[in-house]
Every structure is written in structure tokens, then in C-alpha cells.
Amino acid sequence: MLDLNFIQQNVKIVKKAIKNKNIELDLDLLLRVAKKKKEFQQELDELRQEKNILADKLQNPTERNDYLIKKGREIKEKITLFEKDLQKIKNQFDSLMAKVPTIPSPDTPIGKDENSNQEISRWGKIPEFNFKPKDHIKLGKNLDILDLERGTKVAGYRGYYVKGKGVLLMLGLVNLALAKMIKKGYSPFIPPTLVKGRALFGSGYFKGTEYDSQIDEIYQIATADKEVDGNASREKKFLIGTAEPSLLAYYADEVLDKQNLPLRMCGFSQCYRSEIGSYGKDTKGLYRVHEFMKVEQVVISEAEIEKANKLQEEMIAISEEILQDLNLPYRKLQICSGDMSPGKYRAFDLEAWLPGLNRWGETGSASNFLDWQSRRLNVQYRNKKGEKKPVFMLNNTALATPRTFIAILENCQQKDGHILVPKTLAPFVGSKII
RNA sequence: GGAGAGGUCGCAUAGUGGUCUAGUGCGCCGGUUUCGAAAACCGGUGUACCGCAAGGUACCGUGGGUUCAAAUCCCACCCUCUCCGCCA
Numbered sequence A: 001m002l003d004l005n006f007i008q009q010n011v012k013i014v015k016k017a018i019k020n021k022n023i024e025l026d027l028d029l030l031l032r033v034a035k036k037k038k039e040f041q042q043e044l045d046e047l048r049q050e051k052n053i054l055a056d057k058l059q060n061p062t063e064r065n066d067y068l069i070k071k072g073r074e075i076k077e078k079i080t081l082f083e084k085d086l087q088k089i090k091n092q093f094d095s096l097m098a099k100v101p102t103i104p105s106p107d108t109p110i111g112k113d114e115n116s117n118q119e120i121s122r123w124g125k126i127p128e129f130n131f132k133p134k135d136h137i138k139l140g141k142n143l144d145i146l147d148l149e150r151g152t153k154v155a156g157y158r159g160y161y162v163k164g165k166g167v168l169l170m171l172g173l174v175n176l177a178l179a180k181m182i183k184k185g186y187s188p189f190i191p192p193t194l195v196k197g198r199a200l201f202g203s204g205y206f207k208g209t210e211y212d213s214q215i216d217e218i219y220q221i222a223t224a225d226k227e228v229d230g231n232a233s234r235e236k237k238f239l240i241g242t243a244e245p246s247l248l249a250y251y252a253d254e255v256l257d258k259q260n261l262p263l264r265m266c267g268f269s270q271c272y273r274s275e276i277g278s279y280g281k282d283t284k285g286l287y288r289v290h291e292f293m294k295v296e297q298v299v300i301s302e303a304e305i306e307k308a309n310k311l312q313e314e315m316i317a318i319s320e321e322i323l324q325d326l327n328l329p330y331r332k333l334q335i336c337s338g339d340m341s342p343g344k345y346r347a348f349d350l351e352a353w354l355p356g357l358n359r360w361g362e363t364g365s366a367s368n369f370l371d372w373q374s375r376r377l378n379v380q381y382r383n384k385k386g387e388k389k390p391v392f393m394l395n396n397t398a399l400a401t402p403r404t405f406i407a408i409l410e411n412c413q414q415k416d417g418h419i420l421v422p423k424t425l426a427p428f429v430g431s432k433i434i
Numbered sequence B: 001g002g003a004g005a006g007g008u009c010g011c012a013u014a015g016u017g018g019u020c021u022a023g024u025g026c027g028c029c030g031g032u033u034u035c036g037a038a039a040a041c042c043g044g045u046g047u048a049c050c051g052c053a054a055g056g057u058a059c060c061g062u063g064g065g066u067u068c069a070a071a072u073c074c075c076a077c078c079c080u081c082u083c084c085g086c087c088a
Helices: A005-008 A011-020 A028-060 A066-097 A138-145 A148-157 A164-181 A197-203 A246-248 A305-325 A372-377 A400-410
Strands: A118-123 A186-189 A194-196 A236-240 A263-272 A291-301 A330-334 A345-355 A358-369 A381-384 A388-390 A391-402
Touching: A005 A028, A005 A066, A005 A148, A005 A164, A005 A388, A011 A028, A028 A066, A118 A186, A118 A305, A138 A400, A164 A186, A164 A263, A164 A291, A164 A305, A164 A345, A164 A400, A194 A263, A197 A236, A197 A246, A197 A330, A197 A372, A246 A263, A246 A291, A246 A372, A246 A391, A263 A391, A291 A305, A305 A330, A305 A345, A305 A391, A345 A400, A358 A400, A372 A391, A391 A400
Parallel strands: A186 A263
Antiparallel strands: A118 A330, A194 A236, A263 A291, A291 A391, A330 A345, A345 A358, A358 A391, A381 A388
């Protein structure tokens, strides 16, 4: 969400961002609706004033008469009509406003899709094997630490079991990431994974104001809805796809103390993704699954772009450090305008090399949203002048278990099929070899 | 899941149809006083939108309804607390 005044004063810039981000949005329509909304609001205010004056008169018995009461009824009816129209206009306005993107940062490459993402750096050596490296599916099966067949039998498509030492490896990764985050000054959280729509809308996971789990690739929980006037009245609940929405919504509707900024948080959670839009993609193995564990980093900062950019660098550096600790070769990409979600200002991905799959695989994504999320979640702080301002919000993956799990298996495999656990990880796993 | 109580301006609380333009206390800000402070006293103190301003409108958990008029009455829902039941 952007400020309407900003949009009105920067129509060209906003239109350019809409184009560069491949967003379907008629900005002129939004501006017209905004104008109409204002007009209707003014008209309604006048009617209400009339109503109040009349009601005032009528409480005096000497002025009371049938004519005035009749007039009151007429005003009431008019107001009802106006309120209904205004509500419709407001709904339209809100849904259009929700689609307005953040203007991408000046250094963001312009491009249509992921092919325009720019590689910025690489770290580590791509391992060379004196045997044909296996993929994690085979390795996991042979070691009996991963069971995809039974996973599918029980959970359906993309289901999986992690077993035996694989469990220790996976939890070891979680604990390594948590220990790193805490060491870096981030407060750990185990946030709710079952949340109301607001949290997901606030983070930008719902594209529109109507929460549609079909469109938005988010699982909705089937609650026993009661019907009121033909509508399901009980509030819908959804499963989060990352701890980010829960962590950001933690401060929803609050005014934060400037002294406490930046707030550094990290969340460990199960994550659920319906992957409705990715049916044909990555159909095998652990690369794309419906549920997994992840440690996520979140930072809430003052509304100053330079500070936020610095914090973003800090967050990426932590993720890089984790990959370096695990001795996993990776590259860093800057995400182009078209591959960025609407709310993002500036984004980077880290991709680890996956020898078995013989390609790079995304292990994390660091994003700066500026105030796009905080406007939706209504999180503010008081700046130097004492004015309330929306904070800036940033997030980044610390460690997503399945993909890092894949990277470890495929990079650390030995000829005999065993996995040599990286030195820094071994204490968290409890053994040096799997 | 059942029964009950409750949700009002940062906090606490008053308000059961019109005089609520939501009162009071605390807190906070400013002033008087003081060498300085405390105390006391005086004044100020929510948010959003429209307007150059004067001013207007909305918001008393949320949504609907009744009424000329709703914080107040009715309905539904959400949340919190207490008790009971079930349960990791």
C-alpha cells in the first residue's frame, strides 16, 4: 500500500513501476475512484449534518411536528442509499489501492522475469566428484533418511517423511540457524502458523482485498462456518507460508518507540504452501513441498532508505554466513523488477549449488518492502519531529530446511553414499557422518 | 463445547435513547511558583477525512437492525476473563 497523496503526485513514476513489475492495474481508474469517493463522502457528511441538526430540533417538544419527522425519515433513507454507494466505492478503492506496487529501488534491474535477475557474486567452489554425484532423492532413499513414496501415500502429492538421522540433520540445521540469529542479536519467536487473513494481507500474500486462497496459493482452514444472512460469518483462518506475516503482524496497530528501532526478530515455524500455480514445477524430491520448517529473519526499521538498505545488507550477510558455515557454494542474485512481488523495493536471492540436480537452487530471499507492508498492518513510530510515520519492514530467509537439506546431501555426499556433515553443523546434528 | 461477566480517548473508570461537543481520575505536555525540583494551582492533551479558515463528518470490539435521534435498545459475530466439561 502506498500513500494516496504520493500516488496522485507521482502518477508517472507509479505507472512506470506498474509496467516494470508486470502488474495489471488501471491507475487512472484508481484516481477516478478516489475522486468519486471524496465527492460521495462530502455529500454524505452534509446529509449527516442535516440529520443531526434536525434531530436536535426534534428533541424540543414545542418544535416537534409530523412534518419534521417525515423529513427526518426522508433524510434517513437518503443517507442509507449514500452509505451503500459509498461502501461500494470504498471497496473498489481499497482493492485498487491494494494492487499499487512499491516503486523499485534505483539499482533494481528492469526486466520481465527471472531471466533478468543479475548475478552479483559467487562464493565457494563447486565440488568436483570422482564419481557421478547422486541427487538427494537417491541419497536420501539409500540412507533411509527420506521416504517420498510413503510420504505421497499418506500426505498426497509432494508429501514426504524425514527419518532417522535425517531428522537430526534437519533439526540440526534449524538449531544452527537459530543459534546464529540469536548471536546476531535477533529475538527468536515461535509464531502462530494458523492466522487470520489480516496478517497475510498485511505482508502482501493476498493480492486483493478479497482473501482468495485459490488465487493466492495459501491454505485455508475449513472451519465450521455458521451462516448469517446467507454469508459465512466466522472469520476464515489460513496457514502461513513463512513466519514473516506472523512476525510482522505482531506489532499491527501499534506505535513503536523510536529508541527500540530497529527491531530484529527471527521466527521458527512450520510453513505451508499450496503451490497451486506450480503444478508442473520441481515435481520430484524435497525442492518444492507443501510443508516444511524454516527460520525467518524480520527487521522493523525507521523510515529511512539508507538505514533500511544497510539492514538488508546485514540480513543477507547473515544468510551468507550460514551457507559459508555449511561450506555450501552459492551465488547472490539481485532480483529484477518483473520477478519481484508488488510490495518489494529491493530484493536479493541466494542460490546454493545442487550437484545432484546439477543446478543452482534458491535457498533464501531477502526483501526490503519500505512502508508498503506497515501501511497495511498499521505499524508506526514517532520520528524526530514527533510525527507518526509508518515503519519500514524487511525480511529474509535465515534457513529453509528442505532446500538446505538438499544442498547438504548433494554437496557433502561421499562415494559410498554417506554424507559428511560439515564441521560447524556436526555439533548440532550429533554426528559427523550420516 | 456449556454457563456467566465484560470490551468506552495511553491506562483506570462513569455513562441504559436526545443536554455526550463522551464526564472524572491517573499519566503526559505547557505555564505560574521556585536557586532548582517536588507539591499546589492554571491551561492543554485521541484518530481519520473534507475545508484557506470558521467549521463539519465519522469512530465507544466488529457487522447488521430499530428510531426523527443509538455508547445506550435488538440480532449476529469476534475477543478477554471466571467457572464447568473434554483434552496434549
